Amino acid sequence: MTKSEFKQLSLLYVDFVEQYRCPNVLIDLRELNYIISPEEQQWSASTVFPRVYKAGQRRVAYIVNTDLVTQLSVEQAMEEREGAWFDTQYFDNIAQAYQWFDRPRMD
Incomplete structure (x- = not known):
């Protein structure tokens, strides 16, 4: 995956949440073999998260990859907005x- 593809997929996710007004979103990252860069983490925090929050998303559950480096980059990306947008949990199933x-x- 390239940086451009990451951003395109992220914007498709935003479009989906805006269209369907999903309060709970499950994202299966077990097949993700991509390291989210600090630049992409910041872009997500400033571009993606405000839009999906405005669309009604309040919880996101990540099914995580067993690759520790990939998992850490995902968790780091989510921490960019910790406490500001939605409840986040990581699961292995x-x-x-x-x-x-x-x-x-718990609001």
């Missing part, structure tokens, strides 16, 4: 993520 979505949010 989808069933756990759905259970988390079923629990009430």
Whole structure:
């Protein structure tokens, strides 16, 4: 994946959330073999997160890759906006993520 492709996919995600007004989003990153650069992390924090929050997203569950470096880059990207946008959790299976979505949010 290139930086351009990362941004294109991120903007498709934004379009989806804006169209369907999803309060809970599950993102399966187990096949992601891409390191999110600090520049891309900042771009996501300033461009992607405000738009999906405005569209109603409040929770995001990541199903993470077992590759520690990739996982850390994803977590680092999410920490760029920690406390500002939505609740974030990392899981190693989808069933756990759905259970988390079923629990009430602590606002």
